[in-house]
Amino acid sequence: MSSIPTVKLNTGAEIPLIGLGTWQSDKGKVRDAVLYALTETPIRHIDAAYVYLNEEEVGQGIAAAIATGKVKRSDIFVTTKVFPAFHNRVQESLDASLKNLGLDYVDLLLIHWPIGFNPKGNNPLFPKTAEGKADLDPTFSVAATWKQFEAVQKTGKAKAIGVSNFSTPVLKELLDSGVEIVPAANQIESHPLLPGEEINAFSKAHGIVVEAYSPLGSTGAPLLENPVIEELATKYKVPPATILISWHVNKGRVVLPKSVTPSRIKTNAEWIKLEDEDIVTLDKLSEKFGTKRIVKPDWGVDLKFPDWKQ
Numbered sequence: 001m002s003s004i005p006t007v008k009l010n011t012g013a014e015i016p017l018i019g020l021g022t023w024q025s026d027k028g029k030v031r032d033a034v035l036y037a038l039t040e041t042p043i044r045h046i047d048a049a050y051v052y053l054n055e056e057e058v059g060q061g062i063a064a065a066i067a068t069g070k071v072k073r074s075d076i077f078v079t080t081k082v083f084p085a086f087h088n089r090v091q092e093s094l095d096a097s098l099k100n101l102g103l104d105y106v107d108l109l110l111i112h113w114p115i116g117f118n119p120k121g122n123n124p125l126f127p128k129t130a131e132g133k134a135d136l137d138p139t140f141s142v143a144a145t146w147k148q149f150e151a152v153q154k155t156g157k158a159k160a161i162g163v164s165n166f167s168t169p170v171l172k173e174l175l176d177s178g179v180e181i182v183p184a185a186n187q188i189e190s191h192p193l194l195p196g197e198e199i200n201a202f203s204k205a206h207g208i209v210v211e212a213y214s215p216l217g218s219t220g221a222p223l224l225e226n227p228v229i230e231e232l233a234t235k236y237k238v239p240p241a242t243i244l245i246s247w248h249v250n251k252g253r254v255v256l257p258k259s260v261t262p263s264r265i266k267t268n269a270e271w272i273k274l275e276d277e278d279i280v281t282l283d284k285l286s287e288k289f290g291t292k293r294i295v296k297p298d299w300g301v302d303l304k305f306p307d308w309k310q
Contacts, residue, residue, distance in 0.1 A: 004042045004269065007252055009184040010207045011160045013107065015077055017249045018269055019045030021213060021258030023052055029260040030054045034061025036262050039070045041269040047187075047213075047256045048101065049081035049112060050093055051125055055100035063102055079108040079187075081164060082149075085125050087116035087140055090148035094157055109149065109158035110187055113165045114174075114303060116140025134299035142170065143177035150181045160184040162209075168202045169304040175206065187211035190253070191223055191244060192285035193292040194307065200253075211254040215244050218294040228285060232278055239267050246271040247282045 006014035020037045022030055037043040038061070048058045062078070065071050078101065086093035094109060116137040121127020127135035149161040162185035163171065171186060186203045190196055190212035203210050217223035224230075224240040233240040241257065241264070248255035249271040257268040274282075286292075291307045301308060 004044070004271070005249065007209055007254070009108075009160050009209055010182055011184055013160060015108070015185070015209060015254060016043070016045040017252070017254050018043060018245065018271065019047045019077070019079075019211075019254065019256045020265065020268075021047050021256040022054060022058055023047075023049065023213070023258055025052070025054060025258060025260050027054055027057065030057035031061040031064065033260040033262075033265060034058055035064045037265050037269070038062070038065035038076065039068055040262070041266050043265070043269045044071065044075050045077040045079075045254075047079045047211075048097070049083070050086070050097050050100070051081070051083040051112065055080065055097055059101035059103065073103075077107045078103065079110065080106050081110040081112035082145075083112045083125060084115050084117040084140075085119060085121075085127065087111075087137065087145045088119060088148075090145065091152055094152055098157065105157050105159060108160045108162055108185060109152065110162045110164040110185065111142070111145060111149065111166075113300065114142050114163065114170045115299060116145070134297075136299065142174050143179075146174055146177070146179060146183075150179070153181060162186060164188070164211075165300070165303065166199075167304040167306075168199050171199070171202060171206075171208075182206060183208050185209045185211050185254070187213055187254075187256075189214045189218075189293060189295050190248070191215050191217055192226075192229075192247065192282045193217070193223065193289060194294075195283060195286055198306070209254060211256060212248050213256050214294055215248060215255045215257055216241055217292075226285070226289065228281065228288070232274075232281070235278075236272055236274075238270070238272060241267055242270055242272060243274075243282075246274050247279065250274050250279055
């Protein structure tokens, strides 16, 4: 098995550059996917979230992997996230996730989205207004939520804290609020059709590791059929997914491909060294095929991403 490199977070901890994503992973399959990844591939990084509603199965997979004796808890990097409905109840959300996962701590806890939903709305996760729109909490403050994150890191239940889906202006707003702890990571949608040069550069300048979700283009993995990706895959004699994953690894970004299929999990754990000219080709792919953001919920238009279009 090829090894997966790591990069240091601002806490000094090492985060593996390839992880297993669990968003939209079917119930009944997640446990075995996590078990397979941790025992049959070099993957030691599992990305979860409370809102995915499959954390219990993720935890079962981790426990089963540890029970084999092939890995220890200390070998595994586990991430979870606090959804907007819990923006003023961070500790409660974390405790619920820890219970679901069967863990004493997570290695990284993220603000899932920089907005707040009405915590007393008509749905515990996705409250709606009478007009059917997201029921946003006008009292939401990203700085106030972050203070709660700083507090839970001090408890040891979250070894590192970070953010997700933060654009440059929103991340700058948080940093300018006078944070005690700088976010360790920013998890964003990232692939060659959404290269995000601005947020990548801003995050790097502040020592914030960028994590890429939907690296294959999200549902259906449409980027695997892009002719340039296919051409590079032929050149290197690897599957197209390996090209897309390797692009992030070569640039020092964490990448989180998702699958519950053993053969794909195994392939997604592999990466290669790309030639500089091919990295540049991937960097500029959106100039040829256009920018495309796939994950864009209707309540996210105010997140200040320059490419966000409904």
